[in-house]
Amino acid sequence: MVKDIKNIVLMVQPATVPLGRYGFNINFPMGLGYIAGVLEQANFNVEIIDTLVEGVDQEEPLPDNPNLITIGLNPEQIHQRITACKPDMVGITSMFTGQFANTQRLAEIVKSIDQEIVVVIGGAHATADPKGVLQDHNIDYVVIGEGENVILPLIDAIGSGGDFANLSGISYRHEEQVVVRPAVKMVDVNTIPLPARHLFPMEKYFKAGERHGIAHQGEGFRSASVLTERGCPFDCNFCSSYQIFGKALRYRNADDILAEIDQLVTEYKINDLYLADDQFLADRKRAIKILDGIIDKNYGLHLDAPNGLSPWMINDEVLKKMKQAGFWRLSLAIESGNEWVLQNIIKKPVKLHLLPDLVDKANNLGFEINAFLVVGNVSEDAVETFEQIQDSFDLMKKLKIHNLHVSYLSPHKGTEVYEIALKKGYLAHSFEDTFYNRPKLETPLWTRKQLELFVTIQRLLCLTNDSLLFLPLRMFASSWGGFLLNVRYKIIFGLYTMFRSLKARFA
Numbered sequence: 001m002v003k004d005i006k007n008i009v010l011m012v013q014p015a016t017v018p019l020g021r022y023g024f025n026i027n028f029p030m031g032l033g034y035i036a037g038v039l040e041q042a043n044f045n046v047e048i049i050d051t052l053v054e055g056v057d058q059e060e061p062l063p064d065n066p067n068l069i070t071i072g073l074n075p076e077q078i079h080q081r082i083t084a085c086k087p088d089m090v091g092i093t094s095m096f097t098g099q100f101a102n103t104q105r106l107a108e109i110v111k112s113i114d115q116e117i118v119v120v121i122g123g124a125h126a127t128a129d130p131k132g133v134l135q136d137h138n139i140d141y142v143v144i145g146e147g148e149n150v151i152l153p154l155i156d157a158i159g160s161g162g163d164f165a166n167l168s169g170i171s172y173r174h175e176e177q178v179v180v181r182p183a184v185k186m187v188d189v190n191t192i193p194l195p196a197r198h199l200f201p202m203e204k205y206f207k208a209g210e211r212h213g214i215a216h217q218g219e220g221f222r223s224a225s226v227l228t229e230r231g232c233p234f235d236c237n238f239c240s241s242y243q244i245f246g247k248a249l250r251y252r253n254a255d256d257i258l259a260e261i262d263q264l265v266t267e268y269k270i271n272d273l274y275l276a277d278d279q280f281l282a283d284r285k286r287a288i289k290i291l292d293g294i295i296d297k298n299y300g301l302h303l304d305a306p307n308g309l310s311p312w313m314i315n316d317e318v319l320k321k322m323k324q325a326g327f328w329r330l331s332l333a334i335e336s337g338n339e340w341v342l343q344n345i346i347k348k349p350v351k352l353h354l355l356p357d358l359v360d361k362a363n364n365l366g367f368e369i370n371a372f373l374v375v376g377n378v379s380e381d382a383v384e385t386f387e388q389i390q391d392s393f394d395l396m397k398k399l400k401i402h403n404l405h406v407s408y409l410s411p412h413k414g415t416e417v418y419e420i421a422l423k424k425g426y427l428a429h430s431f432e433d434t435f436y437n438r439p440k441l442e443t444p445l446w447t448r449k450q451l452e453l454f455v456t457i458q459r460l461l462c463l464t465n466d467s468l469l470f471l472p473l474r475m476f477a478s479s480w481g482g483f484l485l486n487v488r489y490k491i492i493f494g495l496y497t498m499f500r501s502l503k504a505r506f507a
């Protein structure tokens, strides 16, 4: 394909979510914002069509499943919007595997308008499965990993007749074969332009009044995000972040971040800011410089790091500065309450013995505390047992946390756990769906149903305290579990849970 590209449309797809909009969240799409910044700097005409935020009040039930709805502009509206822009190229961000069907529908609409429009897909899902994405012939190219270094050379190559020999970070079809050229050079985070927020319908994001980790807050809630670093050196078996950002930590300069925050406050009048980072605290000195800068400005911002902070990186000084700067919530990525699981299955260096002190101090400072758990994990030679999962819930009961977020292990393509689950035949047929509130694996130790039941009971028990008032509920939960689980667990699990609950009561 040879094509001179001038007009580029960048798009966000509609979202399919359960009726009642469970798990639905509207956010400024930062990845697309960065791509828009690079394209604008290179003098392309860039238009944004975020079909989700533009059609946030519209929803259609899925024809074959009325329990699911698709939120966003409808196909006719999307058709009209794209046609009006007359694009030479359309770039779509495809972050979520569970939403890929919606990406495909956008690509289909683009090609129905004009087969010659180049369709490029990027994002976490596209990066994890470029071959799968390019099975769809409405999609021409996949950008693998960070797109800032790739998009301009790709446009050049398309303009000059498609010589991709020197390009990396892309995937394309060549004589009906899919060629995958992984990225070789990571982006220099201190030289790329800021996300081109001015091209996006920012007021619509603010009007939606939501953000990552926060459901609808109503008008007046003006939230934005910043990304202060990229990359993470750790090896958590379920994490796909390295596929985009690699393992080497790349920090943005504190002064640039403070300038970006200042712009968000002065130009966009935000009152809430969240860090989209994976490892904000990895360089503590830099983190403290950023926090000090925010404290000095006295913006009165609400701050949050909803992806979760690595608990072992938080010390007393950081905690106090975070509070002073405006962090009202502390989200701790604990993942498991069992040391063996952390070390041998997840491979995350959480130090469990440090948590009670950290949580106490955070409570004393007045933080609302979120804890994240991942349950139902597997490794090459182990499956997480119910006893180990119970350790996690027991820890949660001991720590004085406010909100517990439990995710069933989700085996995203390209992660270590995906490869293991695939090899061992553990993947349930619906493992790619979007919802972390459903188990995705079937193992020799437990089925999805058994795991779900066990976890439901544990959550219920977590909601109760050890007062006698709740004993009937705890007993009911225990025997209910014992009754419904298979024979192997019936007796052991029922007695075990009862024993623990009585022990806790009389300890």
Ligand code: B12
Residues within 6 Å of the ligand: 015, 016, 017, 023, 024, 025, 026, 027, 028, 029, 030, 031, 032, 034, 035, 090, 091, 092, 093, 094, 095, 096, 097, 098, 099, 120, 121, 122, 123, 124, 125, 128, 143, 145, 146, 147, 148, 151, 211, 212, 213, 227, 239, 240, 241, 244, 276, 278, 307, 412, 413, 434, 435, 436, 437
């Ligand atoms: C913020 C966030 C959200 C937000 C907002 C999304 C948004 N509109 O921006 C919300 C809260 C909505 C969200 C929800 C979920 N999320 Co989320 N989320 C993230 C998070 C933490 C940051 C995304 C981000 O801004 N990154 C920073 C930007 C700069 O990176 P980027 O988007 O990848 O973009 C770069 C490249 O990918 C590429 N690129 C991206 N798009 C494009 C497009 C083109 C044309 C080009 C050329 C390049 C390109 O270039 C960009 C710049 O370098 C990521 C993890 C992560 N570290 O990225 C998870 C992540 C994307 N989320 C994930 C998941 C699983 C979910 C949920 C399913 C969780 C759940 N069950 O609730 C839901 C799905 C919701 C739904 N509607 O279906 C997974 C996706 C894995 C997968 N394969 O599906 C990720 C990767 C985290 C993880 N490993 O688990 N999420």
Ligand code: SF4
Residues within 6 Å of the ligand: 232, 233, 234, 235, 236, 239, 240, 241, 278, 279, 310, 348
């Ligand atoms: S610490 Fe976080 S970002 Fe790093 S590998 Fe683990 S889950 Fe991924």
